[in-house]
Amino acid sequence: MTLDLVIRQARLHDGATPVDIGIKDGRIAGLAQGLVTDAPQLTAGGGLVIRGFADSHLHLDKACLLDRARNPAGTLTGALEAVSAAKRDFTAADIHARGARVLDKAIGQGTTLIRTQVEIDPVIGLAGFDAVRRLRRDYAWALDLQICVFPQDGLLNHPGTEELLRAALAQGADLLGGCPYTDTDPVGHIARVFAMARDFDVDLDFHLDFDLDPGWRHLDEVARQTIAHNMQGRVAVGHVTKLSMLRPDRLADSVALMRDADIALTVLPATDLFIAGRDHDHAVPRGVAPAHVFHAAGVCCTVATNNVLNPFTPYGDCSLPRMANLFANVAQLGQPADLDRCFAMISDDPFRLLGHAGDIAVGAPADLVLLPCESRAATVAAIGRPLWGMRSGRLTFDAPAPRLLAPPAPSRTSAS
Numbered sequence: 001m002t003l004d005l006v007i008r009q010a011r012l013h014d015g016a017t018p019v020d021i022g023i024k025d026g027r028i029a030g031l032a033q034g035l036v037t038d039a040p041q042l043t044a045g046g047g048l049v050i051r052g053f054a055d056s057h058l059h060l061d062k063a064c065l066l067d068r069a070r071n072p073a074g075t076l077t078g079a080l081e082a083v084s085a086a087k088r089d090f091t092a093a094d095i096h097a098r099g100a101r102v103l104d105k106a107i108g109q110g111t112t113l114i115r116t117q118v119e120i121d122p123v124i125g126l127a128g129f130d131a132v133r134r135l136r137r138d139y140a141w142a143l144d145l146q147i148c149v150f151p152q153d154g155l156l157n158h159p160g161t162e163e164l165l166r167a168a169l170a171q172g173a174d175l176l177g178g179c180p181y182t183d184t185d186p187v188g189h190i191a192r193v194f195a196m197a198r199d200f201d202v203d204l205d206f207h208l209d210f211d212l213d214p215g216w217r218h219l220d221e222v223a224r225q226t227i228a229h230n231m232q233g234r235v236a237v238g239h240v241t242k243l244s245m246l247r248p249d250r251l252a253d254s255v256a257l258m259r260d261a262d263i264a265l266t267v268l269p270a271t272d273l274f275i276a277g278r279d280h281d282h283a284v285p286r287g288v289a290p291a292h293v294f295h296a297a298g299v300c301c302t303v304a305t306n307n308v309l310n311p312f313t314p315y316g317d318c319s320l321p322r323m324a325n326l327f328a329n330v331a332q333l334g335q336p337a338d339l340d341r342c343f344a345m346i347s348d349d350p351f352r353l354l355g356h357a358g359d360i361a362v363g364a365p366a367d368l369v370l371l372p373c374e375s376r377a378a379t380v381a382a383i384g385r386p387l388w389g390m391r392s393g394r395l396t397f398d399a400p401a402p403r404l405l406a407p408p409a410p411s412r413t414s415a416s
Contacts, residue, residue: 001022001029001030001035001036001037002024002037002039003022003023003024003029003030003035003037003039004023004024004025004039004040004393005022005023005039005040005041005042005366005393006020006021006022006023006035006037006039006040006041006042007020007021007023007041007042007043007044007049007368008020008041008042008043008044009043009044009045009046010044010047010049010370011044011046011047011048011049011374012031012048012049012360014048014340014374014375014376014377015375017033018033018044018046019031019032019033020032020033020034020035021049021360021366021368022035022037022039023366023393024393025393026365026366026392026393026394027363027364027365027366027392027393028360028361028362028363028364028365028366029362030362031360031361031362042388044370046374047370047371047372047373047374047387048370048371048373048374048375048376048379049360049368049369049370049371050110050347050358050360050368050369050371051112051347051351051357051358051359051360051367051368051369052110052111052112052113052143052347052367052368052369052389053109053110053111053112053113053320053321053346053347053350053369054111054112054113054114054302054320054346054347054350054351054353054354054356054358055106055111055113055114055115055304055305055318055320055346055350056115056236056266056302056304056350056353056354057115057117057205057238057266057268057302057304057305057306058102058106058114058115058116058117058304058305058306058308059116059117059119059306059307059308059310059312060095060098060099060102060103060116060118060132060135061090061095061098061099061116061117061118061119061124061128061131061132062083062086062087062119062307062310062312063098063099063101063102063307063308063309063310064098064101064102064308064309064310065082065083065086065098065309065310065311066309066310066311066314068086068089069082069083069085069086069310069311070082070311071311071312071314073278074274074275074278075275075278076210076211076275076312078311079275079310079311079312080152080153080182082311083152083310083311083312084123084153087119087123087124088123090124090127090128091127092127092128092130092131092134093131095127095128095131095132096131096134096135099116099131099132099135100135100138100139102308102318103135103139103142103143103145105308105317105318106143106318107139107142107143107389107396107397108318108386108397108399109317109318109319109320109321109385109386110320110369110371110385110386110389111143111318111320112142112143112144112367112369112389112391113143113144113146113350113351113354113356114143114144114145114146115146115147115148115174115175115205115350115353115354116132116145116146116147116148117148117150117177117205117207118132118147118148118149118150118168118173119150119151119152119153120149120150120151120161120164120165120168121151121152121153121158121160121161121164122158122159122160122161122164123153125164126164126167126168126171129147129149129168129171129173132145132147133147133171133172141391141394141396142389142391142396142397143391144356146174146175146354147172147173147174147175148173148174148175148176148177148205149165149168149169149173149175149176149177150165150176150177150178150179150205150207151165151177151178151179151182151183151189152179152182152207153179153182154179154182154183154184154189155178155179155183155189155192155193156183156184156185156188156189156192157182157183157184157185162192162196165196166196166199166200169196169200169202170200173202174202174203175197175202175203175204175205176193176196176197176200176202176203176204176205177193177204177205177206177207178190178193178204178205178206178207178208179206179207180206180208180218181207181208181209181210181211181218186218186221187218187221190206190218190221190222190225191225193206194225194229194231197229197231197234198229203231203234203235203236204231204234204235204236205235205236205237205238205266206218206222206235206236206237206238207238207239208222208237208238208239208240209237209239209240209241209242209243210239210240210241210275211241211242212241212242212244212245212276212277212285212287213242213245214242214245214246214250217242219237219240219242219254219257219258220257222235222237222261222263223257223258223260223261223263226261226262226263227260227261232261232262232263233262235261235262235263235264236263236264236265236266236300236302236353237258237263237264237265237266238265238266238267238268238304238306239266239267239268239271239272239289240265240267240289241272241276241287241288241289243289243290244272244276244285244286244287244288244289244290245285251290251293255293255294255297255299258294258299259294259297259298259299262300263299264299264300264301264302264349264353265289265291265294265299265300265301265302266301266302266303266304266353267288267289267291267301267302267303267304267327267345268303268304268305268306269288269303269323269326269327269330270305270306270307270313270315270316270323270326271306271307271312271313272286272287272288272289273286273287273288273326273330274312274313274314275287275312276288286330288327288330288331290331291303291327291331291345292331292333292338292341292342295341295344295345295349296341300349300352300353301345301349302345302346302349302350302353303320303323303324303327303342303345303346304320304323304346304350305318305320305323319383319385320346321343321346321379321380321383321384321385322383323346324342324343324345324346324380325342325380325381325383327342327345328342328380328381336375336377337377339376339377339378339380339381340375340376340377340380342380343376343377343379343380344376347376365391365392366390366391366392366393367390367391367392368389368390369386369388369389369390370386370387370388370389371384371386371387372384372385372386372387372401385399386399387399387400387401388400
């Protein structure tokens with residue numbers, strides 16, 4: 001077989017017999033044991049090979065801000081105010097530089113697909129959108145970047161925001177977001193966002209219900225509008241921390257609501273844990289929506305990064321296995337099947353949510369990542385860091401396992 005590259009001993013599924021992957025012209029040309037070829041070889045050593053990880057909710061435009069925006073109280077209000085103040089000095093060049101730092105990290109952690117949220121309002125204008133469009137071009141050699149424009153600080157309370165959002169959508173933004181909890185008219189905010197989505201025929205992704213009061217929520221209105229606009233399967237909601245406070249019966253009702261409206265749920269453990277429960281001095285609630293319950297019921301669920309080194313989340317290395325492991329800890333999931341489902345929430349489900357195929361098959365692009373573990377569950381349990389990745393058959397990063405340098409064994413003479 002004439003190939004450009006062959007990857008030996010690649011495990012494609014848990015427990016599967018390793019196979020060789022033949023690559024030609026940037027695509028997978030063969031999947032079989034013992035491919036006969038004189039092409040250059042790369043070994044997977046029996047490790048798990050996947051299409052990569054997908055981060056369904058990441059803010060590139062406000063990443064890496066701790067040198068200029070702080071949130072000593074750790075509250076949502078404090079984070080919003082700190083970023084809003086810092087945003088006045090943002091430039092397209094500044095946003096591009098900070099976003100590039102995050103994408104460098106993400107690529108080295110095996111992420112090959114990202115949906116990034118980009119703030120649009122009269123303060124920042126389209127500077128963030130322009131910077132992220134440039135990042136999408138600059139990093140196309142390693143990953144796909146989907147752009148979701150949204151009004152972080154509200155829509156109806158900031159005249160001119162809708163016009164800017166429409167301009168971004170006209171210029172190629174992939175989808176539209178909403179953030180009704182920051183608006184003076186949340187229901188009107190939701191209605192306008194759905195109207196714009198209809199006008200541009202784009203999907204929606206909401207920041208929603210980011211507090212711990214189960215007495216009210218906007219999820220019901222989003223579900224109602226989703227069905228009214230026949231947008232089932234085209235709407236996602238992120239955070240929804242109120243879900244963490246529901247009794248089992250009310251949680252079951254919420255599962256049914258999201259399943260019937262075919263709304264996807266994105267959980268952002270690092271941010272939600274950092275922000276939630278700040279007004280409690282004991283028995284502090286976790287504030288992380290129980291995505292595993294929704295996932296088990298057939299709802300598309302994803303676990304994502306959200307923020308990196310900013311007032312909403314003052315840490316982060318862009319490792320999605322680490323984020324899945326964090327969610328597993330919070331949700332107290334330890335059985336292999338449960339950990340496998342956590343893996344699905346950083347791979348299978350976000351690939352599906354973002355409209356990309358996640359399978360490795362003959363004819364598919366040779367976009368591959370090697371994991372050091374033999375199973376998906378083990379990758380979550382051990383926070384397995386990828387060893388290498390490639391796009392269209394070309395290596396994009398290489399991170400070999402550490403080589404331990406043990407001292408030489410003492411000689412028999414010196415021991416005596």
